[in-house]
Amino acid sequence: MNMVSKRWYSIITVLLSVVFGLFFGNFLVQGRTLFRAKDSDAVAISDLRAELAVEKAKYEQLANRQQELEARKRTLLQVDSHDPSSERLYAAWKEYALLSGLTDVSGTGIRLTLDDKLNYNPVSDPIESVVHDTTVIYAMNLLWAAGARAMTLNGTRMTAVSNISCVGPTILSYDVRLMPPYEIEAIGPADSMKKAVESDSWFARLRQKEIGVRITLSEEAMMTLPSFSKTHDFRSYMDLLIPVDES
Amino acid sequence: MKEKKSANNPSKLTRYTTILVVGIIVGLVAALLMKTLNASAVSDKSYQDLQNSIIEYQRKNEELNNRNVHLYEYIRELEDDLASGKGGESFLRIVEEKEQYAIFAGLRAVRNKGVSVTLTPMSGYKIQDIVIQQFVNELSALGAQAISINGERKVATTEIRANQDSIIINGVAYSRESPFDIKAIVPPSKIDTYIVPYLETVAGNLREQIGNDALAIAIRSESSVTIPALEEDRIAYQKELLIPVE
Structure with missing residues (x-):
């Protein structure tokens, strides 16, 4: 065996043993997880x-x-x-x-889903790659302007006192923490609402590959949105209000 | 001579065995390290997500429970009224509940302590819809129970959007070069200690972004704010696309 062959032989041996080690290590870890379920x-x-x-x-x-x-x-x-x-x-x-949003309602509408960029990396990806409260509020404003008559965010009905804000990486709606994907369901003129989202320049930007927010949009021939009272007690959102005609 | 050489250099078998063992150890360590890091990241995330979901459900359950207790008491009172033949009581209860719905929906004028934010554009500057939206969203997040913008009551369907030289609110156009007056009823105990200072910070950030000469922002604590009802000709009253589910 000449010198070159010997070197190649050594390199191949090292590589094979490292690969073997990786498999063996993986096997050990799997075994550990399997047998030490009480971790x-x-x-x-x-x-x-x-x-x-x-x-x-x-x-x-x-x-x-x-x-x-x-x-x-x-x-x-x-x-x-x-x-x-x-x-x-x-x-x-x-x-x-x-x-007031205190009855279940049904009608034609759209379902819009917003989700963070797949495998979002805070170091290399732009900040817009994560869905923020402002993105959700923007989407809702767009849909109201396009004629939406009732809306929910992740199953909770939007009302006159709906509030959406951001705490760290998650969104709060009526003080309840929501996780992505954020699903907006809106009853109203489906064509007009769909067009509003599809032709919006900000949404076009969010869809670009470098931002990568995942947006799905579908028309629904019939959908039912729940009453606000199914998730919250409406009376606690009006306890500061004094009717003027009673003063 | 040959014997000396063989004593100084380990045999081929020993050498390759050493390489093999070192290789396996390196591979083993790398695999364990990767798995441990991965597993710890996944378990931290799952743990956090699960905790958040539990808190969310506990909160919902508490609210639902309160609502059910209230409903139960209300039903008992209705049943007592009917049993004692007080038909008029039920009538009054419908009136009372109808009014509560109307107040919650923004269909009645209301008053209480609150705050006002006045945005006055300087010569030539046109107010952006996003500035108004930001203050409205901040006020909502601060617990506002009623908000108006230039006298337009904010209801569920209210949109605030720019359209050329105007800003459309509840379908009504307001000039972007005119002042915008936002009023809100907010928790009185927090007005001076938290809400006004917080809104001043928001205003300060906005001034930095758009310039001091573009927009004057005045924030005031109000001992009495009146928020008007939604006008009956507004689009929010259109409900032909909604089918109530009985």
Whole structure:
């Protein structure tokens, strides 16, 4: 064997042994994860998942209970609506519930989803690659201007007191922390709302490869948006307001 | 001579075995390091996400629970009214609840302590919609329960957007060269200690961005602010695209 062959032989041996080491190390780590499932992180995460499942089940139960109570309340209030004198009042009650976002509503609309750039790197990617509160507010303003009549953000109904702000990398809506993707559902003229998003220059910029915000838009022939009361108690958002005619 | 050479140089087998062992150790360390870093990053993120989700659900559950308690009491009162034959009581309850909905929707004029922000453009400067939006969003995030811009009540469907020389609010055009007066009812206990100083900071940042000569910003604490109701001819009253789900 000449000198050159020997050198190549050594290099190949080293490379093969490193590759073998990588596989072996990986195998060991997998084995460790498999056999040491009671690792402290795994236990903590498992506990949190269980706690989350309990909270979700509680939420479902409370939401169902609320639906039953709302239905019961409507039935009781309707008793008097058979009286012609209170028929108009009952109609106004229903109209204001509709305008205030306190009833479920359905209609045609669009679903707009905004998500951070895939594998966002804070060092190399521009700040716009992350969806900010301003991006969500901008999108909503665009949709209201295009004729949207009702809207939700990640399932929560927007109302006269809706507030969206930013804390660190996440967005707060009505003081609830939201995680991306941010899904905006809007009932209204679907064509006009879709055109508004598609032709908007700021959205075109966000879609560019170097920014890479992931935007999806779909038209929905029929969608239902939940009442604000399914997620929040509206009375706590109007306790500072004194009606002027009562003063 | 040959024996001496062989004693100084390890055999080929020993040499290759050493290379093999070192290679395996290097590979092993690299694999363990990568896995550990990756696993720790993933578990930190999952942990944080899960904690956030739990807090979010706990908050929602608390609100729903409060609402259900209130509804339950309300239903009991309605049932008592019906059982005792007080039909008029139910009538009054519908009136009361209708008014609550109307206030929440912004269909009634309201008053209380609050703040006002006046934006006055200097000669030639046209106010940008984003400046008004920023103050409105900040006020909402600060807990404002009612906001008006030039007397236009902010409701769920209110848009604030520039269109050439105007800014459109609730479908009404306002000149970008005229002052804009934003009023809000906010938590009274925080007005002087937090809200006004915070808004001054926002104004200071804006002045730095657009220049001191472009826009005058005046922020005042108000002992009584009246926020008008939404005008009945505004687009927010159009509800033909909404089907109530009974």
